[in-house]
Amino acid sequence: MDSSYSDDIIKIEHLTKIFSNKKIVKAVDDISLSVRHGEIFGLLGPNGAGKSTIIRILTTLLKPTSGKAYLKEYDVTKEPEKIRSLIGVCPQNGTLDIELTAYDNLEFYGKLLNVDDLSLEPRIWELLEMSNLKDRAHQQVRTFSGGMKRKLEIVRAFIHKPLILFLDEPTIGLDPESRREVWEQVLNLNTHNTTIILTTHYMDEAERLCDRIAFVDQGRLISLDTPDNLKKALPSGDRIEIGFTDLRPDLIASLQNNPLISSVEVKGKTLCIFSKSGNKVLPSLLTTFEQYSHEMLSITIRSPTIEDVFIYLTGNNLSNSGDNSGINAIRGAK
Numbered sequence: 001m002d003s004s005y006s007d008d009i010i011k012i013e014h015l016t017k018i019f020s021n022k023k024i025v026k027a028v029d030d031i032s033l034s035v036r037h038g039e040i041f042g043l044l045g046p047n048g049a050g051k052s053t054i055i056r057i058l059t060t061l062l063k064p065t066s067g068k069a070y071l072k073e074y075d076v077t078k079e080p081e082k083i084r085s086l087i088g089v090c091p092q093n094g095t096l097d098i099e100l101t102a103y104d105n106l107e108f109y110g111k112l113l114n115v116d117d118l119s120l121e122p123r124i125w126e127l128l129e130m131s132n133l134k135d136r137a138h139q140q141v142r143t144f145s146g147g148m149k150r151k152l153e154i155v156r157a158f159i160h161k162p163l164i165l166f167l168d169e170p171t172i173g174l175d176p177e178s179r180r181e182v183w184e185q186v187l188n189l190n191t192h193n194t195t196i197i198l199t200t201h202y203m204d205e206a207e208r209l210c211d212r213i214a215f216v217d218q219g220r221l222i223s224l225d226t227p228d229n230l231k232k233a234l235p236s237g238d239r240i241e242i243g244f245t246d247l248r249p250d251l252i253a254s255l256q257n258n259p260l261i262s263s264v265e266v267k268g269k270t271l272c273i274f275s276k277s278g279n280k281v282l283p284s285l286l287t288t289f290e291q292y293s294h295e296m297l298s299i300t301i302r303s304p305t306i307e308d309v310f311i312y313l314t315g316n317n318l319s320n321s322g323d324n325s326g327i328n329a330i331r332g333a334k
Helices: 051-058 080-086 102-112 117-130 146-156 176-190 203-209 227-232 249-256 278-291 306-314 325-333
Strands: 008-020 024-036 040-044 066-071 087-090 164-168 195-199 212-217 220-225 238-243 261-267 270-275 298-302
Touching: 008 051, 008 195, 024 051, 024 066, 024 195, 024 212, 024 220, 040 051, 040 176, 040 203, 051 066, 051 164, 051 195, 080 087, 087 146, 102 117, 102 146, 117 146, 117 176, 146 176, 176 195, 176 203, 195 203, 203 306, 212 227, 212 306, 220 227, 220 306, 227 306, 238 278, 249 261, 249 278, 270 278, 278 298
Parallel strands: 040 195, 040 212, 087 164, 164 195
Antiparallel strands: 008 024, 008 066, 212 220, 238 270, 238 298, 261 270
């Protein structure tokens, strides 16, 4: 992110959303955070965490039970029309008209958003170029691959040059190549000084794209920082796995006394060593094994991932399915 865009464009203050039907469901529980102008901000959490509810509030589709949310200087509950002029939304479920062409989909959406007629056509061609779909402009969307459809949906949400773009699971169900193409598109949109709010269950996607990540669980904000700082906060650090045939207890004791090592575990024929810096501890590991005349069958070093951070914070794995907590609660409340 360009350091010149450091002002907050979204502010959330003690936001709470409660749904009530047969039982009370607190989908969002006293969350406060801010999003900086120009950053890609990740909103991560398991199913039912409240991510979708937060997005629906910020995009004026839901009113909070209590608390405040502002986009720029506008209150989401008091000035919804102002908010809608600032934002673009690409939902998780596809909303393209597959019987129309790519050009026609963009034109129809541009007219809905009152894009000026004189600027609409050049804007459509600009977006088709941006999404590498210019040569497919006049082909029906039903002939497109999943990745092509997703890229078209993303640029469609950008047709009126919004300041803030909400992307809900933008690459779910796509093959690896299509995912990378969407990543490139998201990064390209971000260079237009667009703030992007991203929800995803793919941890590699969050690490690749996001300037900062907010973890949400059971409606509460549990951590917010850059991907690097989140990983550095893990007490275990890097994980080093060494395969062996035989292991003497005195070698393990020697490793446990190494100040660079935080813990040592034996799992079957694998020695698991945790260190804040795997690269720094590696030479001493080799020396220790040589001193005790032990052979290493294999050795791997794995740095912490965002998935590791989330498991550490919550004790849960993230699943690869969408968060429908807000939608389900709304349905239940009707």
